[in-house]
Amino acid sequence: MEVKKKKELHEISIDGCRKIGEGAHGVVYQTAPDMLVKVYREGVSLDDIHREQALCRRAFVKGIPTAIPFGVVRVGGHYGTMFELLNAKSASDYIAEFPERLDWFIEKSVELMKQVHAIEAESGELQDMKQQTVVWLEKIRTKLSSVHYEKLRQILESVPDRRTLLHADFHLKNIMVCGDELMLIDMDTLCTGDPIFELATVYNSYREFPSINPAAAAFLGIDVKTAERICDRTFELYLEGDKTSSIQNAVHTARLLGCIRIIEYMDRNARPESKQCIEHCCRDIEMLLDIKN
Ligand SMILES: Nc1ncnc2c1ncn2[C@@H]1O[C@H](COP(=O)(O)OP(=O)(O)O)[C@@H](O)[C@H]1O
């Protein structure tokens, strides 16, 4: 089936095209005044790409301000997806150019996050992040003591079951600044669940990964201090006026949930940094659970 799809794909060339961005899965080139192609890295399957396209369409239809995806193509030996080119800068480039706008940006990004979280999905429409995290916790169980595993399981169990729409990779390279408005791209993690799972990915992007390796902040185009500032202010603004959760409790739960996600990801994708990341997150889980009880 995959071979058949491959043959049918339209082939395009990116010779002479301007590179406009890069992420973990691909490199992005402008192919026309209003069009781009995201050229996927080795190892991203056609099924993953079709899945991402379906999620982009779902996000668009649900009202998330995002770019419209067009077809899947071949670019030399790689797959690509055509997208509407947004007349915008990534927040990463924007903050590098206008560092004095950082606080404005954080406020707008929390507004955007709340706009996404105001949308509900139908039951079964999208991956449920709580169920997904339960599966991840089972997979990494052997890396934890039985006491820590049991505590984590109880914490996860106590997260409310919700169908709130979550982007789940909400960071500077996936947020675009268009004039005074923000838009979101990169929908392959779109899912549903309690917003604490979104905050967990925010914590991972801006604090957990940079604490393991400062290169993670550099990847976002910022230094570690700025990454920490974005994280802390995002939690503060998101939880402002929330009587049900203190910032301290939300950070505690978000960190634990974030660590489960990193350990499972690093265990599944053998990377040079995997061992160090897993050890670091296991230590953090132990520390967080031990100080709390
Ligand atoms: N529709 C778009 N319009 C303008 N720039 C884009 C668009 N999509 C992606 N980019 C640029 O390409 C970068 C990587 O795109 P992204 O879809 O996040 O790739 P990845 O899945 O590899 O993270 C973004 O950070 C942004 O700079």
Ligand SMILES: [Mg+2]
């Ligand atoms: Mg991205």
